[in-house]
Amino acid sequence: MTALKKRTLIQLAVASAVAAALAGCGKKEEPAPAPAAAPAASAPVAEAPPPKPEPLKIAFAYLGPVGDGGWTFAHDNGRKALEKELGDKIVTSFVENVPESADAERVFRDMVGQGNKLVFGTTFGYMEPMLKVAADSKDIKFENATSYKTAENVRTYDSRTYEGAYMAGVIAGSMTKTNVLGIVGSVPIPEVIRNIDSFTLGAQSVNPKIKTKVVWVNEWFSPPKETEAATSLINGGADILFQNTDSSAVLKTAESKGKRAFGWDSDMAAYGPKAHLASSIINWGPYYIKATKDALDGKWATGQAWWGVKEGAIDIVSIADDVPAATKTKIDEIKKGLADGSFSIWKGPIMGQNGKEVVAKDAVADDAFLQGINFYVKGVEGKVPGGK
Template sequence: MQRRQLLTRALASASIAALPTLGRAAPSGKPLKIGFVYSGPVSDVGWSFQHDLGRRMVEKEFGKQVETVFVESVPEGPDAERVIRQLASDGCGMVFTTSFGFMDPTVRVAADFPQVAFEHCSGYKTAANVGVYQTRFYEGAYLLGTIAGRVTKTNTLGYVAPFPIPEVIRNLDAFVLGARSVNPKVTAKVVWINSWYDPVRERDAAQALINQGVDTLYQNTDSPAIVQLAESKGLYAFGQDSDMSRFGPRAHLTGNVLNWGVYYVHKVRQKLAGQWKPEDTKWGMKEGIVQLAPFSKQLPRDVAEQVEKQRAAIVAGQFHPFTGPVKDQAGKQRLAAGQTLPESELWTMKWYVDGIVGQQP
């Protein structure tokens, strides 16, 4: 059983006598208590680690106006509801729940604490006091794909995936679209491990892909095990969520990095000003929440320059990774030339693009 730890960072000595009312600023002199719920350990060097960096940005930005607490390694089941409920009961006026599987528990708890502002990451269910936020992570995944398509020698890419939810499939599809945009011969193989963070499974999955001829690895999981394996095998890899270059200085070409702090500071500022409201927020490279890790010296200059041009086009709104022509795995045309995938389909994506080998679980 994973160890759970509750760590409180108190930034003011005064205790919270009353919860702040939803939509109003906290009483003068009373810090806003904010809770964060993580699916993995903050030491994962991935998803939860990046969320915790965002929490620390909130502390730095607002100082004594806030008090933050977090709970790590919370399973996406009954334990999640108990943890979320406890944070609300303990005086949190704002709670961020940071994984898809926390969606229903968040909504249930929110109904019992209408004065608390809840923010859920990666979900789609909102309520009067529940907002949701996601990232356009697929923008970075597409750019990584363009690199993979240029550096692969076997034309076979590998993807280690956690759960078959739209967020993960969307990133996989974008990665393959990017790769095939520069190298139509590329195919991609996938191994699903049914876990966000499991270094042993992640490494085993990557090894299985290598055994099938994969020479360039990407992941939607949280540990650096895949980058470390690629380093030991003389292959290439891309980190996910945070900069994992120190775990594979030669293997790690760049990575898809999330800066959650820009969003957390934005929403906490709203709350402190009495202007918070539930929203469905989807930020990407333009807003600075999706970033790329520094390019490796192994990356050819012309490849790096092309990636920078495409990144600039994405930021400027001049290019969208899901722009046709796009076919699915069965050969059906999903997007005609010049057509962009509608938002409603983008966020509910459950189909593979052409070039992915194997079936979904």
């Protein structure tokens, strides 16, 4: 092989090697990037729940202390039933020992100032102060127990306590040994006189020989005066006592003197277990619940409500074991009749203390008549204070 050919072959080999090297060192081609994914659709934003309505603020004005065991205790039990029923829809508060005087006006104005939108006054004597405050507070709803005057933002409510008084009378008439019953009266208004008469009518329905004596204390809650009055009645021959006052003093007095008596407004059996014949109670819970629901639902309107056995507002409870079975059966029949309307307490003939007919035979006294009673029925001794 000639030198020229040998050199040519070497050059070709070198060229091939260089080409191969250059090919091995060449930059790799990167794969094309994948197309970017479309952004995910954003989740819908939940709407914020509507703000929770503010609870309805409700205030109660009490005549006596919540621990009186009677009238005020019953109202406060009604307030507690209201709280249990409506929970966080409401907020309640109360002021106890509010007198039936100009001071009641100050309390009602303070309740309004604290933002209460529904105000309950639990006694007759708050009527005028409440009306005065209501006239200046048209956006507030007021309710007054046992009174009779209303306004566009004032409603009245009451319980037919005379139904419980009548049933207590039936028991008393069947249990007395002296045929003399004693009654401690509070304030001589139609409500109280009606209860005295109804108690007497109930007793006479089973024992026509019954006479009742009344001692007035001219206060709703005064344990010392109630005790004094009860003692006077016992000394006057009464062996069974009834009351239209707010404390348990009458029952306690009967217990201490070996006589019998009734609880009033609340179950007072524990205050005098040996003396206790039964308790005529008021359940304010159903009414307070209805009135508050009316306010919450925008259905509240002025008017007058008067609830009794039919509405579950009045009952007689804890009847003593020694009360005859026949009497207990009669009480059950009266309750049933009052509930379904087949029995009327004030059905004639009924005679007044002076012997004149006040309700004609077979006639039934209407509510207007009952709410204006200012006389004693036959069998009640003494004179109605302020009466003619």
